[in-house]
Amino acid sequence: MAVVSTRAGRLGNRLAITAVILVTLVFLSPIYWITSTAFKPLVLATSVPPTVVFEPSITPFVKLFTKRAQLTAPVDPAVYEAAPWWEKLILDGGERLSRDGKGEIVYSAYPDRFINSLIIAVTSTVLAVSLGTITAYGFSRFRVKGEADLLFFILSTRMLPPIVVAIPMFLMYRAVGLNDTHFGLIILYTAFNVSFAVWLMKGFIDEIPKEYEEAALVDGYTRMQAFFKIVLPEAATGIAATAVFCFITAWNEYAFALILTNRRAQTAPPFIPSQVGTGLQDWTVIAAGTVLFLLPVAIFTFLLRNHLLRGMSFGAIRK
Amino acid sequence: MTEIQLRKIDKHFGPVHVIREVDLTVKDQEFVVLLGPSGCGKTTTLRAIAGLEGIDSGDILIDGKAVQDVHASERDVAFVFQNYALYPHLTVYENMAFPLRAVRQSRAEVDRMVQSVAASLGITGLLNRRPSALSGGDMQRVAIGRSLVRRPKAILLDEPIGSLDAKLRESMRVELKRLHVENGSTSIYVTHDQVEAMSLADRIVVMHEGLLQQVGTPDEVYRYPVNMFVAQFVGSPVMNLADVEIAEGATGVGVSLGGRSFAFPPALSGKLRDAGAHQGKLKLGVRPEGVLVAHAPQDGYVEVTAGIIEPLGSHDIVDLKVGDGVLRARTKSGFVPGPGATVWTRIDPGQAHFFDTTTGSSLGIRL
Numbered sequence: 001m002a003v004v005s006t007r008a009g010r011l012g013n014r015l016a017i018t019a020v021i022l023v024t025l026v027f028l029s030p031i032y033w034i035t036s037t038a039f040k041p042l043v044l045a046t047s048v049p050p051t052v053v054f055e056p057s058i059t060p061f062v063k064l065f066t067k068r069a070q071l072t073a074p075v076d077p078a079v080y081e082a083a084p085w086w087e088k089l090i091l092d093g094g095e096r097l098s099r100d101g102k103g104e105i106v107y108s109a110y111p112d113r114f115i116n117s118l119i120i121a122v123t124s125t126v127l128a129v130s131l132g133t134i135t136a137y138g139f140s141r142f143r144v145k146g147e148a149d150l151l152f153f154i155l156s157t158r159m160l161p162p163i164v165v166a167i168p169m170f171l172m173y174r175a176v177g178l179n180d181t182h183f184g185l186i187i188l189y190t191a192f193n194v195s196f197a198v199w200l201m202k203g204f205i206d207e208i209p210k211e212y213e214e215a216a217l218v219d220g221y222t223r224m225q226a227f228f229k230i231v232l233p234e235a236a237t238g239i240a241a242t243a244v245f246c247f248i249t250a251w252n253e254y255a256f257a258l259i260l261t262n263r264r265a266q267t268a269p270p271f272i273p274s275q276v277g278t279g280l281q282d283w284t285v286i287a288a289g290t291v292l293f294l295l296p297v298a299i300f301t302f303l304l305r306n307h308l309l310r311g312m313s314f315g316a317i318r319k
Numbered sequence: 320m321t322e323i324q325l326r327k328i329d330k331h332f333g334p335v336h337v338i339r340e341v342d343l344t345v346k347d348q349e350f351v352v353l354l355g356p357s358g359c360g361k362t363t364t365l366r367a368i369a370g371l372e373g374i375d376s377g378d379i380l381i382d383g384k385a386v387q388d389v390h391a392s393e394r395d396v397a398f399v400f401q402n403y404a405l406y407p408h409l410t411v412y413e414n415m416a417f418p419l420r421a422v423r424q425s426r427a428e429v430d431r432m433v434q435s436v437a438a439s440l441g442i443t444g445l446l447n448r449r450p451s452a453l454s455g456g457d458m459q460r461v462a463i464g465r466s467l468v469r470r471p472k473a474i475l476l477d478e479p480i481g482s483l484d485a486k487l488r489e490s491m492r493v494e495l496k497r498l499h500v501e502n503g504s505t506s507i508y509v510t511h512d513q514v515e516a517m518s519l520a521d522r523i524v525v526m527h528e529g530l531l532q533q534v535g536t537p538d539e540v541y542r543y544p545v546n547m548f549v550a551q552f553v554g555s556p557v558m559n560l561a562d563v564e565i566a567e568g569a570t571g572v573g574v575s576l577g578g579r580s581f582a583f584p585p586a587l588s589g590k591l592r593d594a595g596a597h598q599g600k601l602k603l604g605v606r607p608e609g610v611l612v613a614h615a616p617q618d619g620y621v622e623v624t625a626g627i628i629e630p631l632g633s634h635d636i637v638d639l640k641v642g643d644g645v646l647r648a649r650t651k652s653g654f655v656p657g658p659g660a661t662v663w664t665r666i667d668p669g670q671a672h673f674f675d676t677t678t679g680s681s682l683g684i685r686l
Contacts, residue, residue, distance in 0.1 A: 211404035214371050217391040218398040219469070220421030233408045 031294070037287035042093070045283045059089040060284035064292075066090070067098040067106045110289060113271040118296065120182055120267055121250040124189035128246045129239060131190070132197025133205075137231060139198070140205040141213070151202075154195045162192065163255050170259050180261045188260070189250040196249075197242050204238025205231065240307035248297055268293050320347050321382055321472040321505040323368060328377035330363060330529075337363045338374070339529040345473075348503045354516040355526035356552070361509045364526070365475050368507065369398045381472060392421070397466030401478040403458045405450035411461050412437075412446040418469040436468045439501070440494075456487045463498070473505040481510065492518055513553045517541065525549045543672075547679045550604050550672060556636055559610065559646050562676070563603040565591060574603060574666070577642025581666050582619040584686055591673065594682035602674040607636060609670030610648035612655065613663045620663035625655045639664055 037045050039056035068090060075091050083091060090097055098106045135154075139147060169188070170179075178184030208231060216226035232239070258270040272289040275282070301308070323345040330338040337360045345351045353361040366372035368379055370391030379387045386394050397418070405414050412433060419429045437443045440460045450458060459479060466474050480491045496519055499506055510516055516523050517537040525532040525540060525548075533545045544550035550558045565588065566573040566580065572587040573580035591601075613620055626638035626645065630652055637655045639646045639662070648664065655662055668686040675682060 209402065209404065211400045211402055212406060214369075214391075215398065215400060215404040215406075215465075216417070217371065218369050218394070218396060218475075219418035219465070220392045220395075222390070222392055225421075230406055234406075 034287050034290050034294075037284055038291040040284055040287075042282060042284050045287070057089065058086075059093060060282075060288035061292075062086045062089055063282065063285045064110050064288045065108055067108055068095040069098055070094065071096050109266075109271060110268070113266055113268045114292070116182065116261075116265055117251060117267040117269070117293075120185045120189065120265070121247055121296075123182075124186045124193065124250045125243055125246040127186070127190040128193035128197045128250075129201075129243050131194050132242060133201045133232075133235065133239060135194075135198045136201035136205050137227065140202055141210060151199075154198050157191075157195045166255060166259050169256065173260055178260075180263060180265050182265045184260060185257060185265060185267065188256055189253060192253075193246040193249055197246060200242045200245070201235065201238055204235050204241075208234045237307045240304040244301055244304055244308065247300055251297055322347050322380075323473055323505065323507070324378075324380040324383075325364070325368070326378040326380065328364065328367060328379065329375045330360075330367065330372070331375055332363075337529050338367070340377070341526075341529075341531055343524060343531065343534065345505060345507060348505055350499050350506045350508065350519060350521045351524060352516040352520035352522075353507065353509045353524050353526055354511070354513060354552070355532075356511055359526040360529040361511075361526045362477055365398075365477055365507060365509045368473075369396055369475050370394050371398070395471050396473045396475055397469060397471040399459075399462050399466050399474065399476040399479045401481050403450070403462040405453075405458055405461055405465075407450055409450075410446065411442065411448050411450065411453070414450065414461055415446075415465050415468050418465060422469070432468050433464075436464045439498070440464050440467075455483050456491060459483065459491060460494075463495075467498070467502060467504075471504070473507065476506065476508045478510050479508070480515070481512070488515075495519060513555065517553070523553075525552060527552075543681070543683075543685075544604075545681050547602065547604065547674050547681075550674070550681070554606055556607055556647055556649075558604045558606045558672070560602050560604045560674070561644050561646070563601055565596075565598060565601065574671075576603060576646075577644035579621050579623075579641050581621060583666075583668050583671070587668070587684070587686060590684045590686070591682070594673075594684060596673065596675065596682055600676045602676050603666070604672035604674060605646075605666050605670055607647045607649035609667040610639070610646050611665050611667055612637065612639070612648050612650050614654075616663050617665075620665045623662060623664050625658055625660045625662055628655060628658060 036052075036054075038060050039058065040051070040054055041057060041059065044051045044054050071091070071094050075096065080088065080091055087097060100106055138144060139151060144150065173179045173184055178187075212230045212234065213223070213226040216230050217223065221229065252269065253267070254269040257267045261267065261270070268289070272286060272293065275285055275289065325341050325343040328338050328341040330336075339360075341360075341364060343351075353364060355361045363372055367374050367387075370386070370389065370393075374387055377387070378385050381394060381396070405411075406417065409417065415433045415436065416429050419432060424432070433446070434443070437446055440463065442457060442460050442464060445453060445457055445461070450461065453461065463476075463479065466476075476495075480488045480495070483491060492515060495508075499519075508515075508519060520537055522534060523537055523540045524534045527548050533540055533549045535543075540549060540553055544553060544558075547560060551560065561576050564575045566575060567588050570582075571585050572583045574583050574587075575581070611620075616622065621641070623639045623641055623646075626640050628638070629636040632652065635650050635652050635654060637648045637650055639648055641664075646664065646666075671684075671686065673682045673684045674680065
């Protein structure tokens, strides 16, 4: 393609770049807002007009991981001197760390909730993508009786807004004892995602010429071996894209996690806002929790970026 | 030693009868070409032999053993696809080693076999490349290498050079022939290109609408086509076919074509009678090289006007207006000066074929 540089073309280019920058700024502004709040002292978090320039502090993160109580009397200078630097941050704010009977610091539930989120999101993503890939392969490669109807049925599970079934789900889960279990949320998120994974993966697998597998079959491999040695590597891009979407859905899910879990299996999304109203409304702690919560999705997407961008692998099939 | 036998193979795709009771024996070390237009069932037949397609009935025997219910991976045949089907995520070396890894050869053995096949194909320098970095011809060399490396019982090739450009196709054709001569592996080759079929095959199998039309050496198929389909499918330019009337005269037999009478030896009438030919249901077929052209009137020649001339360098193809029909003749280049020229022509009886219009079959008359 020849690029002809004209005055109008250059102007158009600049306009386009300006527009892209503006749109990007708009989309990034909430992320900036939450990130900056996570590093602000409490008084600046709600100041009007908002403070843009401030001295960042990690006090909100210390608060996020600990339980605290209001200081009722000025702190003993000797205790203050003996405290580590991060405890001083709390004491400076007029609070003290809660300690148990043995004098050990009591940590907040955030790390547990975060780990719950990881366990549930990762497991349900692995399950949804595996099941979706195998199902999509079956639909793509074999003549399945009633294929169109089955595929429509699978898609139709996405047509209902999930929250509509929240109450029945709650009752069912309570009846079978899945309430507040990791397993309960894992199968629920897998069920959400599997239909999406089937449709997305079918598109990718349809694109892989069946001659690849046929070549492997006549070369002495079983269909299963051909699937693992040829189809899976070829479908890597699709699997990566599907995994990112499934992971984001499971990671961000709020409504069912709120209804179906409360302690043991509670994930981070319902936990973070529950911090509002314990003591005072400390938005900086909420922001700190949210920022940490954003990281896994960002890292996961970043790691898979090559697959996401590469598109379908250009192969050695002539069409 | 590998012999492949097809016994009454039958196959439907839904309502379409793609293979109809096909019987065929491919002898050890033979190069057989399945030739036919697209949709004639040739590729399906090949895929059935490989085990990539099931059959409804009949037997497929490889070395006398029925394999129609045996999984493709157990049949020990290699398949070369038209689109090469090289695994894009593997290097050329790994692509070629792939079939060997299936049978768990030692690393040294794999390396030895890949290197030797790569050397015979002249692709040693490409072993570390990815398929996407290869030209069409090299991709096909790799695909053929992948099929040879395992020393399979037979090699099945599905239009392997069909998607290359004309020049490359010609050189690959020669290379395929050389490889077959060197390796002597039993090969079945599918193509719709009759030139490929003629130049490569020990025997050609012409298929049409799921039926075997004719099985024979290239020479037999070219010179003695059993029916009008084979006559017109094999050979370029296509054989002239025209309705003819037979008139018996004192000195010989006149075959009248487009209102003009061509002289044939007297023996023709007897042979036609023996073959059960019916007047009015007879077609004459003659290849352009069987239409003889002269500048001056000669005994037995008919005066005609030349129409369009296709100069092909080594020779010309000239349309001759015979009554309301056209006979295409092959002449030396420049032999006929131009369209509209008057020339004299006759049909070489030795190269004439007679077909029954109702059945389309050749009457088998050789003069």
